[in-house]
Amino acid sequence: MTNAALPLSAPGTPSARPVRRRFSWGWLGIVPFLLFAFLFLIAPTFYLVIGSLQNAKGTFTLENFAQLFTPSILQTYENSIEISLVTALAGGLFGFLLAYAVISGGLPGILRSALMTFSGVASNFAGVPLALAFVFTLGRVGLFTIFLRDVLNIDIYGAGFSLYSKIGLEIVYLYFQFPLMVLIIAPAIDGLKKDWREAAENMGASSFQYWRRVALPILMPSLLGTMILLFGNSFGAQATAYQLTGGFIDIVTIAISRQMRGDVLYDPNLGYALAMGMVIIMAISIAGYSLLQRRSERWLK
Amino acid sequence: MRYAARVAWWLVFIVGVLYFFIPLYGTLAFSLKSKPFLSAYTAILNDPQFVSTLSYSFVAGILTIIVSILIIVPTAFWVRLKYPQLRPIIEFITLLPFVIPPIILVFGLINTYSKQPLAVTNTETGSNALLVAAYVVLSFPYMYRAVDTGLRAIDIHSLTEASQSLGAGWIRILWQVILPNVRTSLLSGAFLTLAIVVGEFTIATFLDRPAFAPFLGLVGDSKPYEQAALALVSFGITWAAMVLIAVLGRGSRSRIKVTIG
Amino acid sequence: MPFLELTGIQKRFGDVAAVHNFDLAIEPGEFVSFLGPSGCGKTTTLRMIAGFERPTAGTIVVNGTDITHKAPNQRNVGMVFQSYALFPNMTVADNVGFGLKVRRRSKDQIHKRVSELLELIHLPDKASRYPWQLSGGQQQRVALARALAIEPQVLLLDEPLSALDAKIRVSLRNEIRAIQRQLGITTVYVTHDQEEALSLSDRIVVMSEGRIEQIGTPFEIYNFPSTGFVARFVGTLNVVSAKVLDPTAGTLEAAGQPIRAAGPISGGHPGDALTVALRPEIISLGARDGMNQLSGVVDDVTFLGAIVRVRIRFSDDSGAISFDTFNNPHLAVPDRGTAITISFPPEACLVLDRAEIAAAAAPEDLDAA
Ligand SMILES: Nc1ncnc2c1ncn2[C@@H]1O[C@H](COP(=O)(O)OP(=O)(O)OP(=O)(O)O)[C@@H](O)[C@H]1O
Ligand SMILES: [Mg+2]
Numbered sequence: 005m006t007n008a009a010l011p012l013s014a015p016g017t018p019s020a021r022p023v024r025r026r027f028s029w030g031w032l033g034i035v036p037f038l039l040f041a042f043l044f045l046i047a048p049t050f051y052l053v054i055g056s057l058q059n060a061k062g063t064f065t066l067e068n069f070a071q072l073f074t075p076s077i078l079q080t081y082e083n084s085i086e087i088s089l090v091t092a093l094a095g096g097l098f099g100f101l102l103a104y105a106v107i108s109g110g111l112p113g114i115l116r117s118a119l120m121t122f123s124g125v126a127s128n129f130a131g132v133p134l135a136l137a138f139v140f141t142l143g144r145v146g147l148f149t150i151f152l153r154d155v156l157n158i159d160i161y162g163a164g165f166s167l168y169s170k171i172g173l174e175i176v177y178l179y180f181q182f183p184l185m186v187l188i189i190a191p192a193i194d195g196l197k198k199d200w201r202e203a204a205e206n207m208g209a210s211s212f213q214y215w216r217r218v219a220l221p222i223l224m225p226s227l228l229g230t231m232i233l234l235f236g237n238s239f240g241a242q243a244t245a246y247q248l249t250g251g252f253i254d255i256v257t258i259a260i261s262r263q264m265r266g267d268v269l270y271d272p273n274l275g276y277a278l279a280m281g282m283v284i285i286m287a288i289s290i291a292g293y294s295l296l297q298r299r300s301e302r303w304l305k
Numbered sequence: 306m307r308y309a310a311r312v313a314w315w316l317v318f319i320v321g322v323l324y325f326f327i328p329l330y331g332t333l334a335f336s337l338k339s340k341p342f343l344s345a346y347t348a349i350l351n352d353p354q355f356v357s358t359l360s361y362s363f364v365a366g367i368l369t370i371i372v373s374i375l376i377i378v379p380t381a382f383w384v385r386l387k388y389p390q391l392r393p394i395i396e397f398i399t400l401l402p403f404v405i406p407p408i409i410l411v412f413g414l415i416n417t418y419s420k421q422p423l424a425v426t427n428t429e430t431g432s433n434a435l436l437v438a439a440y441v442v443l444s445f446p447y448m449y450r451a452v453d454t455g456l457r458a459i460d461i462h463s464l465t466e467a468s469q470s471l472g473a474g475w476i477r478i479l480w481q482v483i484l485p486n487v488r489t490s491l492l493s494g495a496f497l498t499l500a501i502v503v504g505e506f507t508i509a510t511f512l513d514r515p516a517f518a519p520f521l522g523l524v525g526d527s528k529p530y531e532q533a534a535l536a537l538v539s540f541g542i543t544w545a546a547m548v549l550i551a552v553l554g555r556g557s558r559s560r561i562k563v564t565i566g
Numbered sequence: 567m568p569f570l571e572l573t574g575i576q577k578r579f580g581d582v583a584a585v586h587n588f589d590l591a592i593e594p595g596e597f598v599s600f601l602g603p604s605g606c607g608k609t610t611t612l613r614m615i616a617g618f619e620r621p622t623a624g625t626i627v628v629n630g631t632d633i634t635h636k637a638p639n640q641r642n643v644g645m646v647f648q649s650y651a652l653f654p655n656m657t658v659a660d661n662v663g664f665g666l667k668v669r670r671r672s673k674d675q676i677h678k679r680v681s682e683l684l685e686l687i688h689l690p691d692k693a694s695r696y697p698w699q700l701s702g703g704q705q706q707r708v709a710l711a712r713a714l715a716i717e718p719q720v721l722l723l724d725e726p727l728s729a730l731d732a733k734i735r736v737s738l739r740n741e742i743r744a745i746q747r748q749l750g751i752t753t754v755y756v757t758h759d760q761e762e763a764l765s766l767s768d769r770i771v772v773m774s775e776g777r778i779e780q781i782g783t784p785f786e787i788y789n790f791p792s793t794g795f796v797a798r799f800v801g802t803l804n805v806v807s808a809k810v811l812d813p814t815a816g817t818l819e820a821a822g823q824p825i826r827a828a829g830p831i832s833g834g835h836p837g838d839a840l841t842v843a844l845r846p847e848i849i850s851l852g853a854r855d856g857m858n859q860l861s862g863v864v865d866d867v868t869f870l871g872a873i874v875r876v877r878i879r880f881s882d883d884s885g886a887i888s889f890d891t892f893n894n895p896h897l898a899v900p901d902r903g904t905a906i907t908i909s910f911p912p913e914a915c916l917v918l919d920r921a922e923i924a925a926a927a928a929p930e931d932l933d934a935a
Contacts, residue, residue: 033383034391037376041398041445044438048413049405055416102321109314119318122325124493125544128500131507132522133536134328140533141331148327179328182321199651202618205638206645207665207716217664221655233403240406243506247522257408261507264412272412279409290400294393 049283056276068277077259081281084256087170088238091177096231098178099185100193107193120190123183130180131243138176138248142167168249176248177238184237185230192226229296232289239286256282329540332533339530346534354520355535359503359542362517365433366502369440370495373448376441378491381452382483385461399449402442407507414439415511432512439508444498451497455490456483500543567630569594569752570615570720575624577610584610585776588624592769595750597743599763602773603799608756611773612722615754616645628719644718648725650705652697658684658708659693665716683711686745703734710742714749721746721753727762739766760800764788772796794918797843804844805918806885810834816912818842821880825858828913843916846875849889851900854909860887861907864900874899878906 059065071077106116141148144161152158166172196219204214242257251258256278263275339345349355377399384392402410418425418435425431461483468478484491509516517539524532568591575588585607592598600608613619615626617638625634633641652661660667662683663676671679684690687707697705706726713721726742727735743766746753757763763770764784772779772787772795779799780792791797808820813834816827820842827842834840853859862878865886876899877888889908891899900906 031388034380034388034395037380037395038398040376040438040441041401044414045398045401045405045410045442045445048410048417049401051413051416052409098317098321101317105314105317105321109317110311111314111318115318119321121548122544124497125500125540126325128497128504129540129543131504132518133504133539136521136532136536137328137332137540140335141328147331147334179324182324197649197651199647199649200653202616202638203645203647203651203653203712204664204668205618206616206641206643207668207712208639208642209664209668210639213668217667218653218655222653236403240403240408242406242408243518247506257406260408260412275412279412283405283409286403286405290403294397294400 052276052279052283055273056280058273060271060273068273069280071274072277072281077278080254080256080259081285083170083254084239084282085285087174087177087255088235090174091181091238092231092234094174095178095181095234096185096227099182100189100227102182103186103190103193107190108196119186123186126183127180127187130241132247134176134179135244135247138167138172138179142172142175168253170253173245173248173253173255176244177241181234181238184234188230188233189226192223192230196222225296225299229293232293232296236286236289236293239282239289329537332537336530336533336537339534345530346538348528349531349534349538352531354515358515358517358520359539361515362503362509363499365437365440365514365516366499368437369444369502370498372437373441373444373498374491374495377445377448377452377494378484378487379479381449381456382461382479385453385456386465396449396453399445401445403446407439407443407505408511410439410442411508411511414508426512432514436509436512436514436516439512440498440502440505443501443505443508444494447497447501448494451490451494452487455487458490459486496546496549499546503539503543568592569596569629570754571625571627572611572615573625573627575611575614575626576622577607577614577619578622583776585614585621588778590771590778590781592752592754594752597746597753597755597766597768599755599757599767599770600773601757601760601763601770601800602779604758606773607776608758608773609724612645612724612754612756615720616643616722617641642716642718644713644716644721646706646709646713646721646723646726648728650697650702650709650729652705652709652712654697657694657696658689658700661697661708662712662715664712669716679715683715686714686748687711687741702730703738706730706738707741710745714745714751719752721751722756723753724756725758726755728757728759735762742766764800772799774799791916794843797916797918802846802888803916804846804849804885804887804889806842806844806887808840808842810836810838810840812836813838818915818917821860821862821885822882823860825860825915826912827915827917831917841918843918844887844910844914846889848914849887849908849910851876851889851891851906851908853907857909857911858915859907859909861905862887864902864904864906867899867902869893876900878908 056068057064057066059067072081102119105111106119138146140146142160143149144167146167149160152160167176200218200222201214204218209217240257242261245253245255245258246261249258251262260275260278260282263270263278264272336345337343339348380395384395405413414435415426418431419427425435464482464486465478468482473482504518505516506518506522510519510522521532521535521539524535570590570592572588572590575585576583577585588607588611590598600611602608610619614621617633617636617640621634625632627633628641628643653664656664659680662680666676666679680693681690684693687710689704689707689711692700692704692708697708700708706729710723710726723742727738730738739762742755755763755766764787767784769781769783770787771781774795780787780796782790782792787796788800791800797803806820808818808825810831811817811819811824813831813836816830818825818827818831818840825842831840860878860880862880864876865879866877868875868877870890870893872893873890874893875888875890877886879886887908891897
């Protein structure tokens, strides 16, 4: 930055100009972005903050936030957190293994680019089509359900499984969770230098020792950071759950839309407070993500 | 690489592939059960709403990409060049859409823009514009990351100074020097955005827009085969778009090589 | 008995033969350099000694044990990488102590050895720094200490200085050599910088296209290159075209003037065209008795500090000759365009055969590589 600015304020130029230049208008370059973000991201969210602190008549209250701590709503948050945690861990772990397999596992190089493009689609294949695909596959008469029952003699629904329950939702979410992991963790795996492995081997380390003492510690910030992102990703998902369960699963995003849509339970201000609770949880996870991200960036330089 | 390890990695890969493809195969198999054969597909192709909602979503996607590029590229460039100390703030803002899920965003938008004096949602055009604006916001995390990584890979300081010394103005620098050099990353951000927009359900539903995903949800239980066919087609279209990135991206990389050296 | 012995080593990557029939015996405590242009197989050979590549054929013996098929982590061969390859998640002390930790040494032992080594590389106060907090030269010294910590039987260095700037390169290479002498460790050093190889090594292995061109001390390599490739690759060479006058007497005609080679020109016939190579530092200004003499016109004068390099050209296009004189402020440097005579002893004439003439066309390229 200083380099680029230097010639402009070089000594010897007429005195009026350097002063004006130093009082730079350069920040104007990012105004369009800030303006846009303010209008369509920050202002609407801010509206929610206000709304969550008002009652239906528009007077200030903390009542909405107090309501968040009623057992039923706490249960809703708990469900969301559980689903997000499970899918972040499972999706994160499997996504990492998969990414490692195609990058450093000695598989043909073409599989890598195939997996990457596929993950790009699958990580965004959420919502209605995804829910439908799983209904046709793991629903009560889904293809895979029937296959398990008739060919392998495993009756999953008889054993208590349901696609429309928490576990079902988790399986569905994994479909976009682990591809997202593959996409985000791939650069970190690429950043593991071959030299590190060779240096470790050269000093007598076994493969296990290399992983324990070198590779995993180096990857850990990226791994945890990406899993946090997965957590947020599944926490905020709504369309998939809505389509799959018809809105009858008790998670935060569904609860919000129920409060705001004006069905039986209509209390938009409570909806705002629910949303705020969610924003806070997500903000904590994103803060954790960027913290870890910064750390791993320094290492992988 | 030891043989056993190789086999293990193959196994991981195969499990991943099965997870990817079994649901797609299940959907395909179901959609093909319609009688007469392929009637589900002919039905959706003849459904005017299929064509209209899908083209609506694609147009929305393309507009989103254009606006997003126009906003993000100069910002990312400018921040890298002159205001590196602002990067964490910009990065934080672009990550916000991850924090604020669509369901929250859309209610905030409706509340802000449905009352006088900003009653944008009263008109068709206004609602469409609001939809695109919301999608641009959703694209921020992907677009900014992609462009920023692209800029990191090239030496923008030297490129900028070199172009300045040759007499280029800012518009020309951005358009003819920076943009072509981050084309690959831009493309990947763009198509990811397209994939998101085509599949987006929540915002389109609450803004009551005739987009593809709400239509897909509405086809409903009355026409299960068509629904399956539609789900598959939407996946196929997104997939085709991604393959296009890969191909275009490869083309541009070799071109860059030629221009640089 | 040699300490490290490579016999009949070959390496192919698919269709590419990277190393052919490589035979080398290194004595205990010896410092041997591999010198050659880019892509000639230096790294590949070194990596075969370290165990990162399996030779396609041949054996590698260290201290009487055949290690050809041993895993890299069983070899006890220390390696310093061009890119340092320090572990970014560990402090300097943890990096240096890594190999000992892997060997399950006690904490006290590790601590003691790490301090010794940091002392040896003159970085005792950097133990708790992370690699990214060190300069390139410091990182490479840590990498050296890390490789030495396990008391390896052989130390391998792959262009360890190529990422550093010129000043540090010289001081660090002297440091490496001093440490190597102090520990008496058998060392193989890969470089494509002839100055580095000449100044450091007990012996140099000059390689080209996967083959050994010559093995010898720096003195032998520089003064008695056994092939045209070595002559051109090591040092700066003048190449002049010449014609055989009398093969048995060893007389030639260069630039229309008679000169004498050191001995008979084997297989030469009167009138044959060939090439004569001359090192610049062996040529002196002015006519001297009993020496070959050539007269020409000063074409260019380059001031190199302690030395002045003068290029003279001949009337008949047979090439140009550069030679060096010391920069003596009391002596006039010849001006461009003046006619001068140079002298050089018959032994200085390296007669290159015809096959080598074609290869001699691009000596600059080789130097640049
Ligand atoms: N893993 C590999 N696969 C295929 N070919 C290889 C591989 N490693 C090296 N080669 C080839 O083997 C030859 C020798 O390579 P090597 O790395 O040993 O060269 P080098 O002498 O170390 O060169 P430099 O000075 O550039 O490091 C080259 O032609 C190279 O292309
Ligand atoms: Mg090499």
